[in-house]
Amino acid sequence: MKDWLLKKWYIVVVLTDAVSISIAWFSAYWLRWALTPLFGYAINPFYIYAESYPMVVVLWVIASSVFGSYRPGKLKRTLDEVQALLRGVLLAALVVMSVSFLFKEYDFARSVVLVFIGLTFLLVGLSRLIVLSVQHSLTRLGYGHVRCLIIGAGTTGIRALQRIADHPEKGYTVVGFLDDSPEKSALTISKIPVLDRTDNIRDVVQRSAVDEVFIAIPSLAHNRIMDLVMKCEGLPVGFRIASDVFGVLAHNADIEFIEDFPVFDLKEEKENVTYVVAKRLMDIVIAGLLTLLSLPLWIVIPAVIKLDSKGEVFFIHERIGLNGMPFRIYKFRTMYSSTDPYAYSPDGSGDRRITRVGRFLRQTSMDELPNLLNVLKGDMSIVGPRPEMPFIVEQYREWQKKRLTVKPGITGLWQILGRKDIPLHDNLEYDFYYIKNRSLLLDVIILLRTIPAILSRRGAY
Numbered sequence: 141m142k143d144w145l146l147k148k149w150y151i152v153v154v155l156t157d158a159v160s161i162s163i164a165w166f167s168a169y170w171l172r173w174a175l176t177p178l179f180g181y182a183i184n185p186f187y188i189y190a191e192s193y194p195m196v197v198v199l200w201v202i203a204s205s206v207f208g209s210y211r212p213g214k215l216k217r218t219l220d221e222v223q224a225l226l227r228g229v230l231l232a233a234l235v236v237m238s239v240s241f242l243f244k245e246y247d248f249a250r251s252v253v254l255v256f257i258g259l260t261f262l263l264v265g266l267s268r269l270i271v272l273s274v275q276h277s278l279t280r281l282g283y284g285h286v287r288c289l290i291i292g293a294g295t296t297g298i299r300a301l302q303r304i305a306d307h308p309e310k311g312y313t314v315v316g317f318l319d320d321s322p323e324k325s326a327l328t329i330s331k332i333p334v335l336d337r338t339d340n341i342r343d344v345v346q347r348s349a350v351d352e353v354f355i356a357i358p359s360l361a362h363n364r365i366m367d368l369v370m371k372c373e374g375l376p377v378g379f380r381i382a383s384d385v386f387g388v389l390a391h392n393a394d395i396e397f398i399e400d401f402p403v404f405d406l407k408e409e410k411e412n413v414t415y416v417v418a419k420r421l422m423d424i425v426i427a428g429l430l431t432l433l434s435l436p437l438w439i440v441i442p443a444v445i446k447l448d449s450k451g452e453v454f455f456i457h458e459r460i461g462l463n464g465m466p467f468r469i470y471k472f473r474t475m476y477s478s479t480d481p482y483a484y485s486p487d488g489s490g491d492r493r494i495t496r497v498g499r500f501l502r503q504t505s506m507d508e509l510p511n512l513l514n515v516l517k518g519d520m521s522i523v524g525p526r527p528e529m530p531f532i533v534e535q536y537r538e539w540q541k542k543r544l545t546v547k548p549g550i551t552g553l554w555q556i557l558g559r560k561d562i563p564l565h566d567n568l569e570y571d572f573y574y575i576k577n578r579s580l581l582l583d584v585i586i587l588l589r590t591i592p593a594i595l596s597r598r599g600a601y
Contacts, residue, residue: 152271153268153271154201156267156268156270156271157200157201157204157264157267158197158200158201159267160260160263160264160266160267161196161197161200161260161263161264162193162197163259163263164256164259164260164263164264165189165193165196165197165256166189166193167255167259168252168253168255168256168259169183169186169189169252171255172249172251172252172255173186179251183249183252184247184248184249188247188248189248189252192248196236199238203234233253233257236248236253236256236257237253285311285312285313286311286312286313286351286352287313287315287348287349287350287351287352288304288312288313288314288315288350288351288352288353288354289314289315289316289317289318289335289341289344289345289348289350289352289353289354290314290316290317290318290332290353290354290356290382291317291318291319291338291341291353291354291355291356291357291360291368292317292318292319292355292356292357292360293317293319293321293324293327293329293334294319294356294357296356296357296358296382297317297319297354297356297357297382298329299356299382300354300356300382301314301329301330301332302330305330312352314332315332315335315348315350316332316333316334316335316344316348317329317332317333317334317335318334318335318336318337318338318340318341318344319334319337319338320337320338320339325337335348338368339371341353341368341371341372342371342372342375345372345375345377346375350377351376351377351378352377352378352379352380353368353372353377353378353379353380354380354381354382355368355379355380355381355382356382363537363539365381365539366537366538366539366540366542367537367538367539369539370537370538370539370541371538373538415578415579415580418580419521419580419583420518420521422522422580422583423515423521423522424515424516426515426522426587427512427515427516427522428516430509430512431512431513431516434509434512437506437509438509441453441472441501441506441509442472444497445472445473445495445497445498447497448495448496448497448498449476449477449495449497449498450477451473451476451477452473452477453472453473454470454471454472454473454510455470455471455472455473455474455475455481455507456468456469456470456471457469457471457481457529458529458530459527459528459529459530459548460527460528460529460530460533460544460548461519461520461527461544461547461548462544462545462546462547462548463544463545464533464541464544466530467514467519467520467527468519469511469514469519469520469527470510470511470513470514471507471508471510471511472501472506472507472508472509472510473495473498473507474494474495474497474498474499474501474502474507475493475494475495475498476493476495479493482529482530482531486502504594505594508550511550512550515550519547519548520547520548520549520550521546521547521548521549521550522549522550522551522583522587523549523550523551523552523574523582523583523586523587524546524547524548524549524552524574525543525546525548525549525552525554525571525574525575526548526549526552526554526555527548528548542572542575543571543572543575545575546574546575546578551586551587551590552570552571552574552586553570553571553573553574553586554570554571555590555593556586556589556590556593
């Protein structure tokens with residue numbers, strides 16, 4: 141039972157939050173009612189606060205969940221709890237004001253709201269500290285430990301094992317190592333065995349009920365790390381990097397120190413439904429406006445393409461989109477009709493496959509105007525990774541396919557930071573940065589920076 145509670149601590153936090161909010165809400169009303177003589181006028185009826193109470197609690201829990209207060213995982217640090225508490229105080233004010241604004245019949249007394257916010261700070265803070273203290277106490281006793289697997293039985297792996305052993309309050313239990321060195325295949329380090337080679341990580345994780353994997357080989361290439369992560373896709377296991385730096389893929393990751401030993405958490409990014417809906421609405425509005433504003437160009441460009449070279453006006457091409465699904469992309473034709481449509485894109489201004497008009501269209505990005513139709517159809521977004529050709533996607537390693545977890549876009553970080561001057565592997569790094577950090581604000585920034593990027597014609601061939 142104690143193990144279950146530690147692994148499902150967020151359920152306990154939800155319940156204690158609900159109790160604390162309930163006490164704060166009704167205590168605020170009672171205190172205002174008791175002090176009526178000091179105010180000189182009566183408070184509004186109790187039924188208003190009783191009827192609105194369920195909404196206040198439910199909205200608090202939903203808002204706290206959105207802010208990540210109930211995210212399942214390891215025990216939080218005290219600093220994390222303080223930050224969550226400060227956010228909670230803000231949430232308390234916003235929740236109560238939202239209920240009062242949306243439902244006119246619930247006209248809360250300002251004094252009740254202020255007292256409620258203060259009591260929320262005290263009661264929720266106290267309950268979180270109690271829960272945290274109980275968690276740490278149970279962890280020191282050996283309950284609810286996270287079963288860990290260390291990849292690499294070298295110096296870094298041994299150091300990780302020592303730090304974990306020295307700090308049982310962190311809640312880790314090492315079940316074994318994985319290492320590819322033949323001389324370490326039957327090795328035992330401080331009673332912890334080397335279980336297998338890294339290629340068999342999925343079997344070991346399932347067989348040993350591993351909760352988290354520590355990658356403790358500093359020289360291990362990013363490609364190899366992501367291959368290991370993808371081998372365990374679908375399993376309830378987390379990955380941590382026992383290293384000083386992990387490039388762009390560790391950006392915005394949670395960092396934990398086991399004494400002086402830094403550990404980066406490679407979390408699976410969850411899709412934010414609110415962001416997805418808002419981004420789709422933004423795509424429709426922007427694509428619709430740009431299509432209407434550019435209508436004269438839709439008449440002029442086809443005419444000059446026809447005058448310049450033989451062939452169709454539009455270039456319709458198969459690309460790979462969201463979740464690896466193929467779709468037909470629309471562009472204005474910029475190359476001679478005899479060109480192989482599935483050859484690599486031009487990487488210089490002197491490419492002889494490009495027509496005279498096509499060169500101008502590509503440098504100004506006007507050849508991509510028909511992409512707006514793809515956005516309106518839902519195949520693409522205004523901002524996102526560039527849609528790649530099928531033969532390029534076929535060469536992707538498993539971890540590179542994560543690029544396909546978001547809709548491709550007309551513009552993106554690759555375009556504004558260097559456009560086609562940047563080779564494919566660096567393009568993927570920028571795409572992963574965008575996928576991990578995407579937000580409406582980042583989309584707007586990319587859109588604004590796209591304009592000078594187009595005007596400069598830098599890297600556009």
